Each structure stands twice: as structure tokens, then as C-alpha cells.
Amino acid sequence: MSRLLLANEERDEALLRARRLQQDIDELIQQVHDADSGQDVHQFGSVLVERLRLARQRRNDITAQEMKAVMEERDRSVIKVSLVYAVHRVYYQNLQSAGFITHNSSGFIYHSLWEDRGGERETSRNEKR
Template sequence: MNSVINLYLCLVCLQLQDRLALKEKELETKLLDSQLQEAEQEACASERAAALVEEIYKAQRERDQAVMARLHLANEERDEALLRAKKLQEATLELENIKPEESDVDLEELLNRVNSADSALAIEQSGTAIIEQIQRARERRSQITSEEMKAVIEERDAALTRPTLMQILFKRFQKSYNHICPPVICSLNYSVNIISPTLQNRKNNYIT
């Protein structure tokens, strides 16, 4: 009887051990699953963190590129504004040397348009009008200078072709003198013709 009881107890113990081993395996499996899930979650978190960091870096690069583009555009606009200001200043200095009668439009009105302009387009249009005004004034000056030079040259040529007052008076005096004293002139001419060979012979003898 005791042996049967002992055998039964042994069987119960074996069953309990099997159940315990099974429970332990289940716990180990759950623990492993939990650790695996944590690892997967950590990996996902790392991936999300890496993706987030990459997005941050990308946004930073795009922001830097946008800032550099705006700076480049601002520098170009500044250079263009400085160039327009320089041209406008040169045009203003040129306008100061233009006489009022050389201009078709009142220069003061053009300058007032530039000063009162409320946009870059208006300034550019007024500046273009000023530059055209300067060009027309330069062309007029060149034309006037050319005409003046032509007139001076014509006067010079006319002065060279017509006889001078001294030449006219000398010719009149010569005619009057020849009419009054022709024998004296002939005698003087004869004396000169005689004296000239004599002086030449003396010169040749002196040289030899």
C-alpha cells in the first residue's frame, strides 16, 4: 500500500515538475519576447531618431542654402542699386553742364521725377530719360562744334584767297609810281643789271 502511495506521489511530483518546467519555459519565452520587443522598439526608436536627425540636418542645409541665396540676391540688388546710383550721379553731374537751351525737357523736372519716384521702375524710366537727354545734348554740341569749325575753315580759306589790304595798296602805289616816274625805274633797273655782274666777278676773284 505504501509503495502504491509512494508511486502515486512520484507520479504527481513528476507531473508537477513537468508543469513547472513548462511554466519556466513559457516565462523564458515571454521574457525573450519582451526583450526582443524592447530591442525592436529601441531599434525603431534609433531609426526614428536617425531619421529625425537626418531631417533636421536636411532642413538646416535647406535653410542655409536659402539664406545664402537670399544673401546673394541681396548683394546683386545692392550692386545694381549702387550702379544705378553711380550712373544717376554721373548723369546729374552731366546735367549740370548742359545749358537750358540745349534741352527739350526741363532738367529740373526730370530730377524732380527721380526724387519723387516711389518705385525702382519709375527711377529707371526717369534715369533713361535723363540719359537720352544727355545724349541729345551731346549730339547738338558736336553738331554745333562741327558747324563752327566748318565756318572757321571757310573763313580761313577765303582770307587766304583774297588779297590783303597791304597788297592792294602796294599795287596801287606801284602803278602810280610807274606812271609818274618810268624813266627813273628803267634807269635803276639798268644800273642793277650792270652792277650785279661786277659784284659777282669781284666775289669770284676774292675767293680764288
């Protein structure tokens, strides 16, 4: 849930920045339009171009940060899956070495404990309730 709240906050901040940038650009365009001399046009035009360049750079930085976060999450997931697979492999190897299961060409065959004890089946804690 906290990730969703963080994403919503980031979205709201991005929208606010976009609105402010739009207002700044509109003001600069109006100043270029109202300029009395070529020097004023050049000055306001340079500021406008710089604001657009900074906005583009900020967008690229945000995209890079998001990609980095996605790749880190992917890497953590790959590690987690690898660990789960390793635990399962060791678990089944232990069951096999203890004689609880055997392996043939079609897969694992489970041996029930109660058959090995002459038909007497132990009652588990869950079945007693």
C-alpha cells in the same frame, strides 16, 4: 551789321534752348526723386541720360558748324590777300616795264614823269579843282 544781328539771334536761341533743357532736366530729376519703384527710376533716368546725350551732341554739332564757318572765312581771306598781292605784283611789274620805276638792291626808285619831259609838270585832274 547783319552778321552781328545773326549772332545775337543765334545767342538768344541758344539761351532759350539752354533754359528749356534746364527745365526738362529739373523735371526729370524730380520725377526720378519722386519715383515709387526701381523701374520708374530706371525709366526716368534713361530719359534723363538720353536728353543729356542729345544736348551734348547738339553742342558738338554747333561747335563743328562754327569751326567750319571760321575756316571758310579764313580760306576766303587767304584767297583775297593772295589776289591783292598778285594784282600789286603785276601793277609794279607794269610800272617797271614802262620805265616809271626801277629796282635796285635798296628797293624801288620812282621816276617822276615831269622830270623826263624837261621839267614841265602836267597838272592832274585833282589839282585843277
